[in-house]
Amino acid sequence: MTTHRQAGQPEHRRHADSSGQTDGTTAERTASGTTALARAVYPYLVLIFLTGLVVEFFLAGLGVFDTQHDATASGTTLTKARFDQYFGPHLVLGDVLFLVSLAVIAATMLGRMSRRTRLVALGVLALLIVQAGLAFAGPAGVRALHPLLALFVLAGTAYLAADAWSGTNTAKPFHPLGWSPLA
Numbered sequence: 001m002t003t004h005r006q007a008g009q010p011e012h013r014r015h016a017d018s019s020g021q022t023d024g025t026t027a028e029r030t031a032s033g034t035t036a037l038a039r040a041v042y043p044y045l046v047l048i049f050l051t052g053l054v055v056e057f058f059l060a061g062l063g064v065f066d067t068q069h070d071a072t073a074s075g076t077t078l079t080k081a082r083f084d085q086y087f088g089p090h091l092v093l094g095d096v097l098f099l100v101s102l103a104v105i106a107a108t109m110l111g112r113m114s115r116r117t118r119l120v121a122l123g124v125l126a127l128l129i130v131q132a133g134l135a136f137a138g139p140a141g142v143r144a145l146h147p148l149l150a151l152f153v154l155a156g157t158a159y160l161a162a163d164a165w166s167g168t169n170t171a172k173p174f175h176p177l178g179w180s181p182l183a
Contacts, residue, residue: 038111043164045107049100050161052093053154059090060147094132101125104160117163124156 063086084091105125108118131149134142 034110035112038107038109039113042104042107042111042113043161045100045104046157046161046164049097049104050154050157052097052100053150053157056090056093056097057150057154059093060087060150063087063090098125098128098132101128117160120156120160124153124160127153127156 066086067083101121101124105118105121107113108121113121127149131146131153134146134149137143
């Protein structure tokens with residue numbers, strides 16, 4: 001290992017091969033390794049998020065129709081416990097998807113994705129936050145915006161998935177099988 005210092009530049013350790021050529025600073029190699037890792041996992045994170053959203057729609061529908069069935073079949077009153085029983089999986093998956101969306105954003109930033117990709121990912125997160133607030137706040141007309149915003153979250157995520165798996169983004173996804181599930 002040799003050390004080179006250029007005028008006005010801080011001292012960095014550079015690795016030299018036998019010919020004396022350097023391969024970059026340790027910080028440069030770490031940053032490029034982090035970028036490559038973020039770009040490699042990004043398409044899979046988006047695919048996990050997209051799949052989770054589809055399951056989330058299913059769980060919401062299941063909660064609605066289970067509630068309707070119980071209310072019409074036996075005339076029971078919807079209690080908090082019964083609501084949690086029917087919509088609990090939907091609420092839990094929503095929390096998990098929020099965390100996955102944070103991982104998607106981290107991957108877009110660390111992977112140095114295009115500005116458009118980063119903005120769409122941040123927009124999806126903003127919609128998730130507003131959507132979560134609408135689920136339990138205000139009159140029914142305001143709460144009814146919750147599933148409408150879910151469609152916009154789904155559309156934004158579908159855009160991210162299509163972009164990630166098409167290879168047109170600045171990130172070149174790693175395809176271990178040489179094919180894309182969304183191509």
